[in-house]
Every structure is written in structure tokens, then in C-alpha cells.
Amino acid sequence: MDIIYKPTLPETIQPIIIIGAGGIVADAHLPAYKKAGFMVHGIVNRTKAKAEKLAAAFNIPNVYESVAEAVAKAPENAVYDLTIMPEQYIETLEQLPDGVAVLIQKPMGDSFEEAKEILQLCRKKKLVAAINFQLRFAPFVSAARYMIDQGMIGELYDMEVRVTIKTPWEIFPHVMVHPRLEILYHSIHYVDMLRSFLGDPETVMAKTLKHPAKTLSSSRSTILLDYGDTMHAVINTNHDHDFGAHNQECFIKWEGTKGAIKANVGLLMDYPHGIPDVFEYCLTDEKSLPQWKQVELEGSWFPEAFIGTMANLMRYREGSSDVLYTSVEDVIKTMAVVESAYISSDKGGIKVSEQLKNN
Known part of the structure; x- marks a missing residue:
């Protein structure tokens, strides 16, 4: 049986600038991009030594001192890959040029309120923004x-x-x-x-x-x-x-x-x-x-699924895909489900004792 499951890659070269240099970058993002043939143009991290280590391991040509420097020296068609913690999303997104493409690590904020702030900021700056829910692409x-x-x-x-x-x-x-x-x-x-x-x-x-x-x-x-x-x-x-x-x-x-x-x-x-x-x-x-x-399938969740989220963002941006599957406009609904789950957990179920009253 022929099953089509591998992601379609973009038709154009779109240099990636990675913001963050944590374990997920080394274990998933960079191996995925290398396998897909994506060009990683540069990387920046608060601790520069961590960025330099990954740059040496994956032949990344540019290591920046700050997000501001990364933006100032970015190619015109750069795609930004945020791999930082949620509390840093807003301040980092604010530094990106209006209208750029950006892939933001999950979750979309530490709370539903933060998720709504991120959505509003992405709308205000007209960012082509997706959240890295890569399990969809495993x-x-x-x-x-x-x-x-x-x-x-x-x-x-x-x-x-x-x-x-x-x-x-x-x-x-x-x-x-x-x-x-x-x-x-x-x-x-x-x-x-x-x-x-x-x-x-x-x-x-x-x-x-x-x-x-x-x-x-x-x-x-x-x-x-x-x-x-x-x-x-x-x-x-x-x-x-x-x-x-x-x-x-x-x-x-x-x-x-x-x-x-x-x-x-x-x-x-x-x-x-x-x-x-x-x-x-x-x-x-x-x-x-x-x-x-x-059925034997090639690849797994890590790192291959990370090709899918970035490829979809690039294809949507270049116009070869009509749908940005994990857009902030879609993922805000995932965050609403998560918030609802926590509210349900806190409120609890129906009290059995209530059914026994007046019995």
C-alpha cells in the first residue's frame, strides 16, 4: 500500500534565523532543517557560548549578540524560529520587523491571557505566525x-x-x-x-x-x-x-x-x-x-515532524500552500481547549452526594 505522509518542501530558499539555543534546537530543529536542506542563516541566544557551540556543530555562519543585531543583519526573506520560553515571546516578537514569517515554539503562552496577547500582537504587526505544534506532522x-x-x-x-x-x-x-x-x-x-x-x-x-x-x-x-x-x-x-x-x-x-x-x-x-x-x-x-x-514509515516525531511545521510556514509564505495549519489564528483554539480543561479540572464533577439527598 502506498501511503503519502512526507511533507512537501518549499519551492524557494528562505534563510532561517533561530532565536534560542536550548536542547530542543540541538535535538530537533537543527537536525530536521539539515535533513530537509533548509538554510540556517544565523542563531542568537542570551548565553552566546551556547549559540556558538551549535553554530560550530551545524555550520551556521552567523552568531549574533542580540535579537536586535540578528534583525538588523537578517536577509530580506528571513524566517524567524523562536525556540525560547513563553515568557520571552512578547518582548521578542515586538523586536521583529512587521510582516515577517515566524515559527513560535509551543505553547502559545503560559496562559490563555498570554495567548490572546500574542495573537493581538501578531495581528498588529501583520506577522505570518505559526506555532510549532509538530505532532500534527509526525x-x-x-x-x-x-x-x-x-x-x-x-x-x-x-x-x-x-x-x-x-x-x-x-x-x-x-x-x-x-x-x-x-x-x-x-x-x-x-x-x-x-x-x-x-x-x-x-x-x-x-x-x-x-x-x-x-x-x-x-x-x-x-x-x-x-x-x-x-x-x-x-x-x-x-x-x-x-x-x-x-x-x-x-x-x-x-x-x-x-x-x-x-x-x-x-x-x-x-x-x-x-x-x-x-x-x-x-x-x-x-x-x-x-x-x-x-507499514514501515521513515522518521519519527523527532526530528522529522519539525520539518513539517517549518515547511508549511515557508510554503504558505511563498504562496505554494493555501493553508497555514498551525497559525496563531488556529492555535488560539487549542489554547482555549487547554484553558477549558484546567477550568473543568478545578471545578470538579457532579457531586454524587447531591443525588442522595432526600433519599
Whole structure:
């Protein structure tokens, strides 16, 4: 079976200027851009030595002292790649020239209020702005999307994300202390990915939880997205399953009236080392018993999915794509779902004791 899942690359050369030099740049952005053949023109970081180290490793010709210098010396058609923490977004976006293309690391701010500020600023400056929700472009997600769009599994009626792993939060020191850790910095990927298939839910029910022996703000969540009385869309995450690999799992599953697709996401197993992804599908046939088949896909979430977000931004900017899939105008809706999940978690469910009154 031929499945189209690799991203279409831009037709023009658009030099990239990276703002930030953290681990995600070394592990995902730069390897992805190298694989795609994108030109990285320059890099800037508050600690210049970190930028210089990456510049040497990836043959980046320019290391800047500041964002202002990077902007002043940027080629006319530069694309800016913000890989900094959300609290730095506004001050950095304000320094960019009006009308430029910019890819902003997720999440779109540390709160929904910040997300709205970022959206307004991007509108004011007429930025061609996208958020780097790259899970949408992971090979296994793109392959599933192709099969579903082709009608191969019929009408989609069930989507499930299940994550039962041991996450080493300590390797993300700036993130692990966040008061909204699990949904805002992890499950938000799944919320955005589900939206890319199903659109915007009517309501959200959620609970995000702490571990009794840890200081993290949250490490487990259940999020149920309401799409009516036939579509089941649920996210279950448990980052505390520290009992060996035997029962750990991480998968996305799509079920339809004519078949099903399951993608085992190897990246998050034994993170950051990971294991191979597994992509499999089952198409129903009245003449035979259901049979699952595997398809070998090239690449994984890291780094290949990062090609997709940048390629889409470049193609939209040059006019070869009509849709900027993770535009700030779209992702503000992902942030609204996330905010709704936190409100639901805080308010709690229906009290059972109320049903027993006057019984």
C-alpha cells in the first residue's frame, strides 16, 4: 500500500534565523532543517557560548549578540524560529520587523491571557505566525491522516491517546517547575492533534493530578473532548509509571466504521533514547477475519515532524500552500481547549452526594 505522509518542501530558499539555543534546537530543529536542506542563516541566544557551540556543530555562519543585531543583519526573506520560553515571546516578537514569517515554539503562552496577547500582537504587526505544534506532522500522524482522508477506515468515530510511561522531567529544569505542567507542556500536543482531525469540541471534561510523593504540579491527566454522541475522543496520560518497560505504553488510535489505525509512539518510551515507532492498521472485510498489518514509515516525531511545521510556514509564505495549519489564528483554539480543561479540572464533577439527598 502506498501511503503519502512526507511533507512537501518549499519551492524557494528562505534563510532561517533561530532565536534560542536550548536542547530542543540541538535535538530537533537543527537536525530536521539539515535533513530537509533548509538554510540556517544565523542563531542568537542570551548565553552566546551556547549559540556558538551549535553554530560550530551545524555550520551556521552567523552568531549574533542580540535579537536586535540578528534583525538588523537578517536577509530580506528571513524566517524567524523562536525556540525560547513563553515568557520571552512578547518582548521578542515586538523586536521583529512587521510582516515577517515566524515559527513560535509551543505553547502559545503560559496562559490563555498570554495567548490572546500574542495573537493581538501578531495581528498588529501583520506577522505570518505559526506555532510549532509538530505532532500534527509526525510521520505516523500524517500517514493516518492520509488513510482517513482517502476513506480507508470509513467514518471516524473514536480517537484515543494513551501515555503510560516514566518521564524524566528533571531533564527539563525550566519546565518541570511550571504550575501547569502536564496539560500545558505535554498533553497540549494531543489536544492540538485531535483538533486537527476532529475540529473544535463543544465542551471539555478533564482532571489533572499530582503524584503524592513528588513536587510536580501535575503528572497525570484525563481529558475528554465532547464531539457529540458518536465521537469518542479521550486523552489519558500517566508520566509516573516507574515499574519497568513491561507495561509502559504510548499510542494514538483511530477507529472507523471500516477499520482502525494504531501508532505506537516510540519517542516517549525510555525517553530521551526512545524505541522504534510501530504503525499498523486493520481494514474490515466480511470475507475474512480482521488482520492487522504493519507499514514501515521513515522518521519519527523527532526530528522529522519539525520539518513539517517549518515547511508549511515557508510554503504558505511563498504562496505554494493555501493553508497555514498551525497559525496563531488556529492555535488560539487549542489554547482555549487547554484553558477549558484546567477550568473543568478545578471545578470538579457532579457531586454524587447531591443525588442522595432526600433519599
